[in-house]
Amino acid sequence: MPTATIPAPPLLDSLPEGSVEVVEGLDQPTWIVRRDALAQVARQLRDDPETQFDLLLDLCGVDYPDRDERFEAVYHLYSLPRAARLRLKVPVLEDDPVLPSLIDVWTAADWFEREAWDMFGLRFEGHPNLRRILTHEAFQGHPLRKDYDPARRWILTEDKIYKPNPQPTGSESVDDMFERMTINIGPSHPAMHGTFRVVATLDGEVIVASEVEIGYLHRCFEKMAETHTWQQVIPYTDRLNYCSSFINNVAYCRTVEKLMGIEAPPRAVWAQMILSEFSRIMDHCVCNGSTLVDTGALTNFWYMFQPREEIYGLLEACCGARLTVSACRIGGLLEDLPPDFEARCRHLLETVPEFIDDVDKVVTKNRIWLDRSVGVAAISAEEAVDHGWTGPCLRASGVDYDVRRAYPYDLYGEVDFEVPVFQGGDVFDRYRMRMEEIHQSLSIIRQLLDRGMPDGPYIVDDPHVALPPKEDAYNQMEAMIYHFKLIMDGIQVPPGELYHMVEGANGELGFYVISDGSGKPYRIKVRPPCFPIMASFSHLMQGGTISDAIATLGGLNIIAGELER
Amino acid sequence: MPHSDTPEPYRYTLAERLYLPLLGGMWVTLRHFVGNLLGRRTSYTIEYPEERRAYSHRFRGHHILTSRPDGSLRCVACFLCATACPAECIHIEAGEHPDVNVEKYPVVYDIDMLRCVFCGYCVDACPEEAIIMSNNYDMAFFNRASSVVTKEELQKPFTYDQARLGYRPRYPEEEEQRARARRELQAGRVDLVGEARRRQEAAAAGPESSKSAAASS
Ligand code: SF4
Ligand code: SF4
Numbered sequence: 019m020p021t022a023t024i025p026a027p028p029l030l031d032s033l034p035e036g037s038v039e040v041v042e043g044l045d046q047p048t049w050i051v052r053r054d055a056l057a058q059v060a061r062q063l064r065d066d067p068e069t070q071f072d073l074l075l076d077l078c079g080v081d082y083p084d085r086d087e088r089f090e091a092v093y094h095l096y097s098l099p100r101a102a103r104l105r106l107k108v109p110v111l112e113d114d115p116v117l118p119s120l121i122d123v124w125t126a127a128d129w130f131e132r133e134a135w136d137m138f139g140l141r142f143e144g145h146p147n148l149r150r151i152l153t154h155e156a157f158q159g160h161p162l163r164k165d166y167d168p169a170r171r172w173i174l175t176e177d178k179i180y181k182p183n184p185q186p187t188g189s190e191s192v193d194d195m196f197e198r199m200t201i202n203i204g205p206s207h208p209a210m211h212g213t214f215r216v217v218a219t220l221d222g223e224v225i226v227a228s229e230v231e232i233g234y235l236h237r238c239f240e241k242m243a244e245t246h247t248w249q250q251v252i253p254y255t256d257r258l259n260y261c262s263s264f265i266n267n268v269a270y271c272r273t274v275e276k277l278m279g280i281e282a283p284p285r286a287v288w289a290q291m292i293l294s295e296f297s298r299i300m301d302h303c304v305c306n307g308s309t310l311v312d313t314g315a316l317t318n319f320w321y322m323f324q325p326r327e328e329i330y331g332l333l334e335a336c337c338g339a340r341l342t343v344s345a346c347r348i349g350g351l352l353e354d355l356p357p358d359f360e361a362r363c364r365h366l367l368e369t370v371p372e373f374i375d376d377v378d379k380v381v382t383k384n385r386i387w388l389d390r391s392v393g394v395a396a397i398s399a400e401e402a403v404d405h406g407w408t409g410p411c412l413r414a415s416g417v418d419y420d421v422r423r424a425y426p427y428d429l430y431g432e433v434d435f436e437v438p439v440f441q442g443g444d445v446f447d448r449y450r451m452r453m454e455e456i457h458q459s460l461s462i463i464r465q466l467l468d469r470g471m472p473d474g475p476y477i478v479d480d481p482h483v484a485l486p487p488k489e490d491a492y493n494q495m496e497a498m499i500y501h502f503k504l505i506m507d508g509i510q511v512p513p514g515e516l517y518h519m520v521e522g523a524n525g526e527l528g529f530y531v532i533s534d535g536s537g538k539p540y541r542i543k544v545r546p547p548c549f550p551i552m553a554s555f556s557h558l559m560q561g562g563t564i565s566d567a568i569a570t571l572g573g574l575n576i577i578a579g580e581l582e583r
Numbered sequence: 584m585p586h587s588d589t590p591e592p593y594r595y596t597l598a599e600r601l602y603l604p605l606l607g608g609m610w611v612t613l614r615h616f617v618g619n620l621l622g623r624r625t626s627y628t629i630e631y632p633e634e635r636r637a638y639s640h641r642f643r644g645h646h647i648l649t650s651r652p653d654g655s656l657r658c659v660a661c662f663l664c665a666t667a668c669p670a671e672c673i674h675i676e677a678g679e680h681p682d683v684n685v686e687k688y689p690v691v692y693d694i695d696m697l698r699c700v701f702c703g704y705c706v707d708a709c710p711e712e713a714i715i716m717s718n719n720y721d722m723a724f725f726n727r728a729s730s731v732v733t734k735e736e737l738q739k740p741f742t743y744d745q746a747r748l749g750y751r752p753r754y755p756e757e758e759e760q761r762a763r764a765r766r767e768l769q770a771g772r773v774d775l776v777g778e779a780r781r782r783q784e785a786a787a788a789g790p791e792s793s794k795s796a797a798a799s800s
Pocket of ligand 2: 658660661663709711
């Protein structure tokens with residue numbers, strides 16, 4: 019993997035002895051940073067021309083009750099100019115779980131820090147608004163701590179609830195004569211595509227300040243993952259980004275496979291790539307379709323949803339479910355591809371473009387749509403990076419970063435595709451980006467089909483990982499024992515930790531997994547691509563109108579399942 | 584900072600300023616409208632429940648407990664399905680079977696359909712092919728108690744209807760299909776890759792020739 023090496027950090031000299039300890043990670047270099055040095059290290063990592071870690075991908079907590087320093091805050095950084103990755107770990111004591119907030123360094127830290135506070139009780143000093151984010155205001159305790167009982171329930175009442183009242187900061191230029199109005203959009207609002215709540219303070223039609231409340235769909239994915247075996251987590255991953263659940267499956271399975279040092283057979287990889295690309299198409303269709311319906315172009319919604327219907331048919335023929343597919347297993351696929359797989363894919367390749375072209379003709383150059391979208395909620399490349407964006411939204415702002423290109427996993431190094439980039443960073447460019455990516459995905463699928471379906475098994479032939487063939491399990495003693503052991507104990511993943519990412523439909527979808535060798539994940543953290551994007555929604559909306567807000571939200575492709583896990 | 588700090592929005596072309604592409608869009612909607620009117624349906628909506636979507640034989644729907652030829656359940660109450668279930672929605676109570684050749688049988692076998700996520704793990708786990716799935720997806724309950732489906736109900740409805748089977752370890756119908764495909768491939772009657780290549784070449788040669796190729800084929 020072409021990870022650029024991290025240059026020997028010049029900043030190490032200027033720090034007190036022992037502030038940074040460099041350890042070799044399985045996947046990427048890891049620095050263990052003392053708490054007092056964190057702010058300085060982070061700032062220098064960002065600013066030093068040798069390192070330029072400009073993207074904060076993820077921040078999470080980990081709880082090790084047996085260690086002296088019980089908690090660890092883990093930061094995943096990426097340097098766009100140098101294509102390098104780095105993990106920072108900051109251990110803190112149980113009695114004093116305080117860290118400096120890194121909001122000034124990376125704005126993306128805002129919500130991530132709130133999440134770490136909510137889940138682990140890590141306090142980030144200097145954070146302006148360190149409130150719970152995923153759980154209810156009245157929730158007690160920190161659910162991802164190991165001593166928190168997963169079955170524990172709370173009765174949550176309204177009285178302690180936080181009442182957002184966003185006010186514009188800075189100079190009060192607005193005439194006090196005019197009354198401001200605060201309105202709620204959501205949590206149950208047809209334009210919110212999920213359940214979020216935006217509280218907006220309006221001056222007439224213009225949003226002067228807003229605040230986003232999430233957590234209505236939090237299902238404690240990460241806690242539940244810790245109570246299930248590695249294989250059992252797969253159905254849970256379906257429910258992250260449920261518009262393209264297949265990609266989540268693949269991302270999770272790849273991560274675990276990497277940690278175990280196994281590889282899925284070529285046939286599975288080939289099929290997973292095709293179905294991932296189809297899922298991406300579907301996801302983009304949903305996103306563009308719903309953006310358009312939100313801006314009044316209802317017809318396109320129907321056109322966009324038809325390819326999706328067909329692709330669902332293909333997925334269902336492969337694995338028996340349309341939406342929550344659970345189609346992958348660690349080491350391959352759940353069952354062999356249907357006999358007519360290639361024919362169906364070919365058929366789709368012919369039908370999908372028709373609908374996309376129809377939408378293209380109806381809206382892309384239509385001035386009514388252009389007026390609604392060009393320049394709306396524009397974000398510059400610099401800001402987008404600072405906010406931790408990835409994926410189509412980041413590329414629409416002019417940053418050429420696609421995991422499939424930067425870290426060509428599977429067969430992406432062997433197929434020919436373009437990574438489109440636009441410079442506008444607005445609703446229109448996000449829309450165009452997705453339309454363009456649909457064409458690229460189709461081209462990838464076509465190339466894969468032309469390579470031909472590889473022969474061979476659809477799952478690794480290892481009885482410690484994959485269930486033996488049913489025939490054997492019925493008839494042979496040995497296979498039967500493996501079958502029982504695998505079901506009863508689950509897959510045994512060796513101890514270790516790893517971050518692995520794929521290009522999800524929304525951006526970099528990463529899984530940070532820690533195994534302690536016990537048969538169940540010790541910790542799984544998802545890097546949900548739309549989390550940092552949603553975190554910047556208030557910023558994007560500043561000065562826009564309500565109708566802009568609705569158009570923007572559609573175009574960002576916020577999926578509540580993934581956002582709140 | 585290596586990244587640009589000013590977005591450059593799209594610039595309208597003259598035609599776009601003049602709203603001209605609107606006409607093309609209207610033509611598309613008109614085409615669909617007339618097509619639908621004249622019966623060439625381009626929409627995918629179906630009039631459920633009168634009309635039903637045809638799902639594949641792998642569909643993961645309502646479970647079925649399969650029976651032995653004598654009508655008793657194949658299940659031996661080994662609890663593998665309950666262990667594999669990520670939603671923890673299978674409840675089994677085992678009992679001694681009167682027949683000494685069969686060790687155990689489930690006195691109680693309940694699946695809570697409201698908890699079930701239809702992942703098929705139970706089917707994968709079963710060493711006896713005692714639990715499979717059907718393609719029945721319309722389950723509706725008036726109260727929570729009736730969402731817990733007992734073994735009688737799981738055994739009853741679909742067991743002998745081949746057309747209603749869903750996800751299960753073996754698909755005999757697929758084997759036939761596969762065998763046919765293999766035979767045809769051997770006989771040189773299908774050549775998917777070659778076909779695709781020809782199509783691509785035709786497309787590269789220009790839309791005219793691809794049309795004529797399609798017409799001739
Ligand atoms: S389909 Fe999945 S969730 Fe439902 S009973 Fe079987 S294992 Fe459990
Ligand atoms: S259905 Fe199968 S797996 Fe479940 S208890 Fe019965 S025999 Fe065991």
